[in-house]
Amino acid sequence: MEVKREQVDEFRIRQLRARDMLRNDLSDDELEKYVEQAVVTTTLEKAIGWAQGNSIYPMTFGLACCSIEMMAIASSPRVDLARFGWEAFRASPRQADLIILAGRISTKMAPIIRRVYDQMLEPKFAISMGACCSSLGVYNNYALIPADKFMPVDVYVPGCPPRPEALVNGILKLREKIQHNAKPGWRERYDAVGTEEVVGA
Amino acid sequence: MPDAAGLDLIAEQLTAVDDACLTGHGFDRGHAELQIDPAKNIQVLQWLQQRGFTFLASVHGVDYYPHEPRLGVVYELLDMQTVDRVSVKARVSTAAPEIDSAVPIWPGANADEREVYDMFGVIFVGHPDLRRILMPEDYEGFPQRRDFPIGGEPVLFTHNEHGYGEDR
Amino acid sequence: MSTVSDYRRHEESVTYSSELSGSGESHELLTINFGPVHPSTHGVLRLYATLEGEIVRDIQPVIGYLHTGIEKTAEDKSYWKAIPVVERMDYLSYYFNAMAYCGAVEQLLELEVPKRAQYLRVIHLELDRLMSHMIWIGTFALDLGAISPIFYCFRQRELLLDLFEMSSGQRMHTRYFQVGGVAEDIPQGFRQKLQQYLDQAPAVFDMLADLFENNEIVLQRLRNVGAISQQTALDLGVTGPLLRATGNPWDLRKAAPYSSYDDFDFKIPVGTVGDNYDRFRVRHAELYESVKIIQQALDGLPDGPYIADDRKVVLPPRHELATSMEALIHHFKLVTEGFRVPEGESYYPVESPRGELGCFVRADGSAKPARVHMRDPSFHNLQALAPMVRDGYLADFIATLAALDPIIGGVDR
Numbered sequence: 001m002e003v004k005r006e007q008v009d010e011f012r013i014r015q016l017r018a019r020d021m022l023r024n025d026l027s028d029d030e031l032e033k034y035v036e037q038a039v040v041t042t043t044l045e046k047a048i049g050w051a052q053g054n055s056i057y058p059m060t061f062g063l064a065c066c067s068i069e070m071m072a073i074a075s076s077p078r079v080d081l082a083r084f085g086w087e088a089f090r091a092s093p094r095q096a097d098l099i100i101l102a103g104r105i106s107t108k109m110a111p112i113i114r115r116v117y118d119q120m121l122e123p124k125f126a127i128s129m130g131a132c133c134s135s136l137g138v139y140n141n142y143a144l145i146p147a148d149k150f151m152p153v154d155v156y157v158p159g160c161p162p163r164p165e166a167l168v169n170g171i172l173k174l175r176e177k178i179q180h181n182a183k184p185g186w187r188e189r190y191d192a193v194g195t196e197e198v199v200g201a
Numbered sequence: 202m203p204d205a206a207g208l209d210l211i212a213e214q215l216t217a218v219d220d221a222c223l224t225g226h227g228f229d230r231g232h233a234e235l236q237i238d239p240a241k242n243i244q245v246l247q248w249l250q251q252r253g254f255t256f257l258a259s260v261h262g263v264d265y266y267p268h269e270p271r272l273g274v275v276y277e278l279l280d281m282q283t284v285d286r287v288s289v290k291a292r293v294s295t296a297a298p299e300i301d302s303a304v305p306i307w308p309g310a311n312a313d314e315r316e317v318y319d320m321f322g323v324i325f326v327g328h329p330d331l332r333r334i335l336m337p338e339d340y341e342g343f344p345q346r347r348d349f350p351i352g353g354e355p356v357l358f359t360h361n362e363h364g365y366g367e368d369r
Numbered sequence: 370m371s372t373v374s375d376y377r378r379h380e381e382s383v384t385y386s387s388e389l390s391g392s393g394e395s396h397e398l399l400t401i402n403f404g405p406v407h408p409s410t411h412g413v414l415r416l417y418a419t420l421e422g423e424i425v426r427d428i429q430p431v432i433g434y435l436h437t438g439i440e441k442t443a444e445d446k447s448y449w450k451a452i453p454v455v456e457r458m459d460y461l462s463y464y465f466n467a468m469a470y471c472g473a474v475e476q477l478l479e480l481e482v483p484k485r486a487q488y489l490r491v492i493h494l495e496l497d498r499l500m501s502h503m504i505w506i507g508t509f510a511l512d513l514g515a516i517s518p519i520f521y522c523f524r525q526r527e528l529l530l531d532l533f534e535m536s537s538g539q540r541m542h543t544r545y546f547q548v549g550g551v552a553e554d555i556p557q558g559f560r561q562k563l564q565q566y567l568d569q570a571p572a573v574f575d576m577l578a579d580l581f582e583n584n585e586i587v588l589q590r591l592r593n594v595g596a597i598s599q600q601t602a603l604d605l606g607v608t609g610p611l612l613r614a615t616g617n618p619w620d621l622r623k624a625a626p627y628s629s630y631d632d633f634d635f636k637i638p639v640g641t642v643g644d645n646y647d648r649f650r651v652r653h654a655e656l657y658e659s660v661k662i663i664q665q666a667l668d669g670l671p672d673g674p675y676i677a678d679d680r681k682v683v684l685p686p687r688h689e690l691a692t693s694m695e696a697l698i699h700h701f702k703l704v705t706e707g708f709r710v711p712e713g714e715s716y717y718p719v720e721s722p723r724g725e726l727g728c729f730v731r732a733d734g735s736a737k738p739a740r741v742h743m744r745d746p747s748f749h750n751l752q753a754l755a756p757m758v759r760d761g762y763l764a765d766f767i768a769t770l771a772a773l774d775p776i777i778g779g780v781d782r
Contacts (some may be wrong), residue, residue, distance in 0.1 A: 060408055064435055064778050065460035065541060067412070068504065075507070076523035091408035106781070108337045109405065109413060109434040116406055132437075135354075138454055141445075142344055142352030143336075143438035160457075161541055231476050232715045257606055258718070259744040263731055277716055277727070277744070284624050288716060309606030312752055320440075335433040335781060345441050347739075352438075 046180055052097075052123070053178040054085045059096035061116070063103025066130035066161040070102045079164040084175065093119040098174075100167075101147050104132035110145045117151050125178070127170055128153045131160045208233045211252070211287070218248055232288065239274070239291040239300045246276060246289065246306055254278035254287060260303065260313035262321040266347040270294035272321050276303065293323060302328040320345035398426060405434045409512050411770065412777030414751075418766070425766050428755045435781040443741040447707030448474055451738060453544050455728070458743055459779035460541070461504060464490075464497040465721040466743065467546040469728035472627065472717035474548045477710050477732050478682060485673040486550030487629040488666045492563070493536070493545060494628075494719075495659040495666075499570075500529045501722040502652050502659075505774050506577055509649070512771035513587060518580055525573055528566055535559050548708075549683045550676030560667060567664055574656045581649065591646040595757040595769035598643065605756075606749040609724025610651045611773065615643035621720035633665045645772040652722075652774075682708045707736035716744075723747050723774055745779035 020026050021034055058081075062070055073081045074089060081087045090096040093116045105113060117126065126147070131137030133147040134156040147153050154177060157170035176182050187193045205228040212226040212235065222241035227234050237245045256279040263273040276289040293300055302325035303310040314325045315334040322343040325331055333340060342349055399420045405413040413434035419427040439458050443451040455470045456463045468490060475482060482490075507522030530540040536555050537543040545552050581587050597607075599615040612619055620637045622630045638654035640647030676683050684703055685696040702708075710732035718727035724746030731740040750773055757773070758766040 061406060063413055064437075065457060068460065068541065071519075072523060072526070075519045076527055077520060078524075078527050093406075104435065104437050106434060106436045107340075108436065112405055112434070138457065139437050139439070139442050140351075140353035140356070141438040141442050142350070143436050143441075144353070146354065163540060229713050230479055230715060232713070234714070256603060258725060259606075259716075259727060259729070259742075261729060261742040261744070263714075263740045263742075275729070277729070281619060281624075286716065286718075288714070307606070308604050309749055309752055312748060313606075316748075333433075335436040337433070344438065347444075349441075351441060351445055 049179040049181075053175045056086050056098045056125070056175075056178070057088050057090045057096045058086060058098040058100055059093055059116075059120070060089045060091050061099050061101065061113075063101070063105065063109070064132070066102035066132075069161045069164055069167060070100055070129065073164045073167055076164070079168055081168070081171070084171065086171065093117075094121060096120060097123060098125045098127065100127045100129050101133045101153075102129045104130075104137070104139065105145050105147060106143050107145060110150055113147075114150050125155075125174055126151060126153045127155045127157060127167075127174060129157045129159075129167055129170070130162060131158055134158060204228065207285070208235075208287070211235070211249075214252075215245065215248065219244060233286065234288045234290055236290045236292070239293050242274075242276075242289070242291045243301045243303065243306065246278075246303055249278055249287070249289070250306060253280045253282060254285070256281055257303070257307040257309055258286075260310050260317060262317040262323060262345070264321060264345065264347045265292065272298060272323055272346075274300055274317060274323055295322065298322055299324045299326050301326050304328055319343070322346070397421070409508075409767070409771065411508070411512075411775055414770075414775060414777050414780070416770075418763070420763060423762055425758050425761055425763055428758055428766070430751055430754065432751070432777070432780050435777050437778075437782065439782045440741050440743070444738060447736045448548060448710060448738060449703065449707055451741065452547070453542065455741060455743065456542050456544065457778070458782055459721065459723070459726065459745060459747065459776050461501040461776055462497055462721045462723070462726070463542050464493050464546060465719055465726050466728075467544070468494060468628070469717055469719045469721075469726050469743065470730070470741070471546050471548050472719065473715045473728040473730040474710065474732075474738075476715040476717055477713050477730060478548070478679075478708075480549050480677055480679060480682060482550055482628070482677060483674045484629065484671045485554075486675050486677075488670050489551050489555065489675060490546060490628050491630065491633070492663055492666045492670075493533070493551075495663045496529055496532060498659050498722045499656060500526050502656055503529070505652060505722075506649075509771045509774075510580070512767055513590060515580070515584075515587070518577060521573070521577065521580075525570070532559070532563055532566065535562060547676060547683070549679065550674070552676075554675045560670075563663070563667060567660055567667075570660050571657060574653065574660075578653055588646065590765070590768055591649060591772075592644060593642065594645045594761065594765045595772065596642055596644040597753060597757050601756055602643070602753060605752045607724065607753045609721070609746050609750070610648055610655065611724065611750055611753065613637065614640035614647035614651045616641055621718055621725060625718075627717075627719065630662075632669070633662045635659075635662050635665075645768055648772045655722075709734060709736050710738075718744070721746055723776065723779070724750060726779075743779075743782060745782065747775045747777070747779040748782075751775050751780055 017034055026034060073079050099117060128134045128147040135146050136144050137160055155170045155174045157167055159166050208226055208228045212223055215223050222238050222245050224238055225236040258277040258279050260276050263275060265271050265273055270292040271294055273290050273292045278287050291300060302314055314328055317323050318331055319333040319335050320343060401418055403416040403418060405415045415431040417429040418425055439454055443454045446454060452467055456466045458466050503522040503525045507519035510518035533543055534540050536559055537545040597615060599617050602612050602615050616639060618637050618639045623637055635658045638651045640651050680699045685699055689696040690700055712732055712734045714731045716727055716729045718725050726746055727744035729742040730738050733739040754773055757769050
């Protein structure tokens with residue numbers, strides 16, 4: 001394959017620069033510029049967060065209709081979770097660090113979910129997928145419990161069922177959170193802090 | 202479905218077998234129904250089974266509150282040879298909710314009767330394993346009765362949002 | 370050396386018997402719990418399995434982990450608003466749930482559904498059957514250990530969901546069926562897209578069959594495993610592909626046709642032995658028959674209204690609201706209070722991908738149903754699990770559970 005002449009020149013220039021830096025031959029500005037181009041600095045937190053966020057093992061935990069859409073992101077060629085590195089669904093809670101509560105949580109099932117969540121090891125995350133586990137959804141009755149009544153939830157994904165793209169949106173939000181890169185909420189973005197209504201003060 | 206005439210024939214034959222078991226029958230908009238005395242339900246079901254209604258599609262309960270007797274147990278029967286359906290309804294009151302179990306005749310009624318017990322409180326005498334099937338084992342109350350509240354979370358508006366957080 | 374001769378003596382004293390254990394000797398029974406959270410994709414089903422060595426002696430399913438109070442919630446909503454509530458019961462056959470409920474209410478109202486609406490309903494019902502069987506084949510293969518079929522099946526599912534999204538805007542739980550017909554007519558381009566799908570579908574079904582048929586291991590795992598007799602199935606209330614696999618050609622689409630199914634020419638695949646292999650073949654053959662039905666319905670789709678025109682039950686078309694006072698009043702009444710149904714009870718069964726799905730509605734003259742009960746096929750089919758797996762190996766039990774196609778949303782309601 002023919003390598004273009006500019007590419008060869010580029011490469012040669014960088015090689016010579018690196019050699020100069022190692023020989024302590026670069027002056028202040030040149031050194032600055034070199035460091036900016038070639039070295040990435042970050043905090044340890046962010047580095048670990050970046051690694052964690054790209055290799056989460058979700059747990060195979062489908063309850064009801066939302067689980068079919070979750071299977072659609074896990075095993076459908078169209079919207080695929082493997083592009084984020086999250087395709088390794090683990091069956092055992094000890095090996096998983098994300099639980100996607102996909103479906104409706106009944107009173108009989110809640111203690112079991114809590115037990116499974118407790119068996120997961122830190123750091124662990126929970127996504128409440130769908131309207132039923134976020135806020136009872138269509139079924140506001142005696143039989144269901146919203147997820148945040150008995151376990152901490154990181155991201156809520158609304159929908160009945162949420163499209164695979166919507167679930168991926170929730171997953172990306174969680175990924176931002178893990179990578180310490182969370183976007184600010186809408187009040188910060190639209191400069192609306194201080195407009196909350198205070199009740200019964 | 203048997204039409205109205207077919208249902209009348211069944212009702213006549215049933216009354217010929219035993220005078221007191223049938224308390225009413227009706228054919229309404231495609232739905233054929235026999236209302237029977239709950240004490241004789243096994244007899245009627247067996248007679249219908251021999252007459253050709255060999256498939257039990259469903260056993261379910263209905264709460265007729267405020268009409269007494271309140272709890273109805275409905276057996277949906279199907280005759281596969283002539284494609285006829287008939288519903289057999291037996292009504293019991295909450296004061297005496299016992300009725301004989303159909304499990305000896307149709308083993309498939311097992312889970313259905315457990316569900317009727319769980320949701321309405323009808324006690325099936327002779328059922329091999331009558332316990333709650335859908336609700337937790339120690340649940341109190343019979344959820345699908347009409348006087349059982351629907352439950353659930355209150356919908357949050359501005360006027361009731363303030364006190365909500367303290368209960369959680 | 371003494372140890373070697375001891376070893377040889379021990380080796381020669383062991384008898385190699387290939388009889389199944391439990392014959393003559395007594396072994397301990399071990400009850401283990403297949404918890405509600407397990408790696409298979411069949412929802413939250415808990416099973417107490419009593420094992421004797423590797424042989425399953427008894428299975429007791431424990432259900433209720435997904436109980437949603439659907440029937441109680443439907444009593445709280447008006448007839449129109451209860452359709453989405455009831456739809457989410459058996460979550461892979463949502464059109465069938467809506468069809469059973471709308472059929473029961475239409476029977477009580479004595480409402481005539483126009484022909485075009487009936488054909489559109491049949492098209493969507495059969496597309497739903499295709500989708501449900503696709504998912505079943507994919508997850509069945511996954512439970513047997515094969516990982517690739519699920520990708521092909523979900524690819525097909527995405528194509529079907531594109532069609533659902535075209536006609537109703539939603540992929541799942543579309544609320545497309547209304548009392549009196551369907552919510553909207555099919556849009557421009559639906560026919561072409563559907564035709565495209567139908568043209569490429571049989572080749573994909575052939576490929577899926579080859580994935581199973583050309584694999585000797587899969588065949589050995591499925592043949593003569595989990596067999597059940599026809600009489601046992603009928604006593605337990607089993608319907609659908611499970612009953613047809615045992616040899617009984619009972620199908621509500623042929624026996625008691627509803628919604629113009631008698632206009633179409635299709636066959637009912639029937640098995641012989643009633644084992645897992647027959648269940649697979651019956652469901653797979655149903656795919657081709659469904660494609661035939663959809664093709665006939667598409668070719669013969671009549672013109673006409675897509676919903677009944679009884680304004681007391683069906684919303685008037687929106688353009689009339691600007692001109693007609695009666696239309697406005699009807700719209701207002703229907704949206705706020707809903708239509709009233711005269712007193713009575715009805716039971717309407719349909720043939721869902723899992724069996725007879727029936728809806729019992731009791732109306733007491735008000736705008737809300739007084740009792741809605743869904744007769745779910747999976748609830749009754751699950752009772753057949755115990756006879757199927759008794760005295761078989763534990764590994765076969767997993768395959769049989771997958772071949773049963775239980776949908777726990779329907780079981781628990």
